[in-house]
Amino acid sequence: MTYDLYIGDRTFSSWSLRGWLMLEKFGLPYRTHLVGLYSGTMAADLAPLHPARLVPVLKTPDDEIIGETLAMAETLAERHPDAGLWPVSAGLRARARWLCAEMASGFTALRDACPMQLQHVNQEFVPSGAVLADLHRLEDIWTAARLMSGTEQGWLMGDYCLADVFFAPVAARVIGYDLPASDESRTYCLKTIRDPAFQSWRAMGLKIRYDPFPYPTGCPTTEWPA
Helix, strand or coil: EEEEECCCCCCCCCCHHHHHHHHHHCCEEEEEEEEECCCCCCHHHHHHCCCCCCCCCCCCCCCCCCECCCCCCCCCCHCCCCCCCCCCCHHHHHHHHHHHHHHHHHHHHHHHCCCCCCEEEEEECCCCHHHHHHHHHHHHHHHHHHHHHHCCCCCECCCCCCHHHHHHHHHHHHCCCCCCCCCHHHHHHHHHHHHHHHHHHHHHHHCCCCCCCCCCCCCCCCCCCC
């Protein structure tokens, strides 16, 4: 009973990271298949998975094709109710779903201005007013989640769940562009990128070098945090 997950380049594909974490972090069996997101072969690579047109794509052991990470998340939670993808508490579960949905549809200024890249840290990056507004919203909902779950540090809802999966690429953006964040939020972001699963994903991505680098900022760079 093994899933097939089709992903884009690990260093840059934030949505692929989400799809992979929801399998890897919850111990679900899977195989990964790399799609040519930057080599120009994505359409051909995804043709057998019609009507999917973006990564990630999940193929179930029953050969069902599922696109969009929210649909993947709900499907996996239904199929594996004891895996802990959503919180046990109904209230926390509803809040986690809210957070995932808002992440999937919002934060466009942050996502557009700061594409996920896991190679280095951009220093002296100047966020726009719209990006700062997105960061303020992140602080608001992360703080509210911690107040609701009663956890001052660690994962948003107490135990690791899909909300942390969906915000993992955001944490990478905060670190990768050295964006302003409260001490609590920066601690959360560092916890996310230092998690063994995230580190494994990044290490696999760094095996591929890109020349030219897809997302130049003109900023000085420094090493990714250890």
